[in-house]
Amino acid sequence: MSSTNDHISVAVEGDPAQDQSVIDTNAFLQFLLSQGMNKSSNTSNTPAPTATATSEKKPNHYFLPISENIFKELLKELFGEPSKIFNDTREIKFWFQKTCFVLAGLYKSKQKEETYDRYVMHLIIMARFVLRNKAKARTSDFIKFYNLQPESNKYFLGNDGEDFSNYYVNYVFCSLLNINQAKEENVLFEDLVYSAFPYGRNVLSLKQKNESPPSVNRTIDLSMNKMKNFLLDFEVVGYFDEHFNLRGHKVSICNYEFEHQEVMFSYMHNKLAILYGVEMAGIEILKTYTFLTDDKASKDIMLEYKIWRGFEGFEEAVFRLTHGRTYNIGYTLLANKFFGLERKINSFWFRFQRETNHRRLYQPVDYYFVVFSVFLGLLTVVQTTLAIVSLIFQVKS
Numbered sequence: 001m002s003s004t005n006d007h008i009s010v011a012v013e014g015d016p017a018q019d020q021s022v023i024d025t026n027a028f029l030q031f032l033l034s035q036g037m038n039k040s041s042n043t044s045n046t047p048a049p050t051a052t053a054t055s056e057k058k059p060n061h062y063f064l065p066i067s068e069n070i071f072k073e074l075l076k077e078l079f080g081e082p083s084k085i086f087n088d089t090r091e092i093k094f095w096f097q098k099t100c101f102v103l104a105g106l107y108k109s110k111q112k113e114e115t116y117d118r119y120v121m122h123l124i125i126m127a128r129f130v131l132r133n134k135a136k137a138r139t140s141d142f143i144k145f146y147n148l149q150p151e152s153n154k155y156f157l158g159n160d161g162e163d164f165s166n167y168y169v170n171y172v173f174c175s176l177l178n179i180n181q182a183k184e185e186n187v188l189f190e191d192l193v194y195s196a197f198p199y200g201r202n203v204l205s206l207k208q209k210n211e212s213p214p215s216v217n218r219t220i221d222l223s224m225n226k227m228k229n230f231l232l233d234f235e236v237v238g239y240f241d242e243h244f245n246l247r248g249h250k251v252s253i254c255n256y257e258f259e260h261q262e263v264m265f266s267y268m269h270n271k272l273a274i275l276y277g278v279e280m281a282g283i284e285i286l287k288t289y290t291f292l293t294d295d296k297a298s299k300d301i302m303l304e305y306k307i308w309r310g311f312e313g314f315e316e317a318v319f320r321l322t323h324g325r326t327y328n329i330g331y332t333l334l335a336n337k338f339f340g341l342e343r344k345i346n347s348f349w350f351r352f353q354r355e356t357n358h359r360r361l362y363q364p365v366d367y368y369f370v371v372f373s374v375f376l377g378l379l380t381v382v383q384t385t386l387a388i389v390s391l392i393f394q395v396k397s
Contacts, residue, residue, distance in 0.1 A: 063097040064104075064116045071096070074120050077127045078176065078271060085269050092266065095259035096120065099175045106171055109163040121155035122146075126172045130189060130272055139169050139186045176272050178263055180239035193276045196241035199333055204277025215330030220288070220342050225297040227251060230351055234305050240264075243285050244334075244341050251341075253292070254285055256308035261286065265325065277333075284334045287326035293319055 071093055075082035086092060100116035100123075107119070129145045130137045146157045158164055171182035173189050179196040194200050203213045224234065233250045237243065243254040254260065267273055267282025293299045299319065303310055311318055331338055344350055 063094075063101050064113065066093060066097060066100070066116050066120055070117050070120050070124070074124050074127075077124050079266065079269050080271060085266055086262075091259040091262040095263055096123070098259070099123075103168070103172065103175070106168045107158075107164055108168075109158050118155045121151055122157065122172050123176060125149050125151065126169075127176055127272060130173065130176075131275065134275060135188070135190055137189045139166050139189075142169055142173075177270070177276075177278070178239055178267075179241045181241065190276060193278060197276075197278045197281055197333055199336060200276055200278040203280075203333055207277055213332050214335075215332040216335050216339070217328070217330035219294075220291045220338055222291060222342050222345060223294050223298040224253075224292050224301040225295055227345065228297075228301055230345060232345070234301070234307070236305060236307050240267075240281050240285055244288065244338055246341060246344070253302075253305075253307050256289060256302065258311075261322075280329075280333045283326060283329050284331055284338075286322060287329050287331070288338065289319070290323045290326060 071089075072082075074096065075086070075089065075092070079085055082089070097116060100119040103119040103122065104113070104116065125146050126142065128149075129142050133141065133145075143157065143160055146152055165184060166186055167182055167184045170185075170187065170189075170192065174180065174182045174192060177193065177196070179192065181192040181196050183192075206213045227234075231249065235247075235250045235252050236255055237245075237252045238255050238260070240254060242252045245252040254264075264282035264286040268279045270279060270282075273279040273281065293302055299315065302308055303315075308315075
């Protein structure tokens with residue numbers, strides 16, 4: 001699903017090493033001005049923006065609203081003190097609207113609703129349940145827990161099997177971490193998390209021992225233009241655990257729209273992510289865009305594939321903003337995945353296979369001419385070897 005509203009609520013830090021817990025939109029505007037990219041478009045009586053840069057292309061026709069009070073309750077349950085994380089909550093709210101749109105589709109009991117408040121309450125109580133039960137939190141126990149909460153009288157969960165399934169409950173949990181691991185089983189939630197981020201167990205274990213997990217801060221040699229030249233294609237995904245998956249000849253790239261950027265950047269404050277030791281996933285994914293788009297051709301590819309639809313001429317500023325936010329961040333949780341893909345794609349054997357397969361599909365005459373030439377060459381080698389062996393036996397006899 002693509003965004004139907006375009007807002008921007010992002011931060012730039014003059015010193016990347018400083019605390020980045022507050023999203024400073026004024027600093028973002030100053031950053032745009034410093035790049036010489038501000039537009040003199042306020043020629044009417046409309047006042048210039050002072051706190052946020054906003055672009056509303058068209059109204060939201062697809063999603064129901066979320067009541068402000070219940071949305072604030074969700075942010076508080078999930079982030080603790082959201083005012084210290086978000087200066088502007090429009091993007092994160094829009095992301096939750098899209099999430100609730102999916103939840104409403106998965107929920108079996110259909111009824112006319114004017115808001116997504118019921119599904120937001122499912123998310124709120126899920127966060128509460130997991131934070132209280134931690135490693136013991138599982139699908140079946142959530143249903144019992146939910147029905148004991150006072151909010152369940154107004155925002156009912158329904159009957160297991162009739163109104164919802166195990167898949168729905170697991171999807172509610174996965175939505176809070178933006179992972180695609182929901183399944184139709186009664187499972188421990190931590191198993192879903194570590195299926196998405198296998199190294200998370202090690203990271204959490206090291207943190208519990210007050211040890212710092214190893215981190216690597218270097219540029220990965222995989223721009224989108226380079227991968228395109230290696231005859232690879234791209235697909236846009238929304239879930240964090242699918243970012244940088246290689247399926248056949250397609251590399252999965254996570255959506256870079258502003259609401260996804262907000263989820264990535266705020267992930268380090270997500271209490272569920274912290275609980276499982278995977279809170280760095282979002283910022284590590286955000287850092288990958290610094291090498292994915294390190295040249296103009298790569299940036300054009302990103303827009304071509306609608307990984308991001310751009311921001312009305314301010315694209316370069318947003319790319320630089322991402323670089324500033326992630327400059328001092330090293331790869332830890334996802335290092336094995338990212339560096340493993342780099343090694344694979346840059347290997348001679350992988351490129352040879354891609355080139356061979358490409359010629360077979362799109363240049364069959366050249367491909368089969370080469371195969372025939374190699375076959376003749378092998379026959380020549382075999383013939384020469386047999387002649388030499390025969391000569392040796394003749395000399396010995």
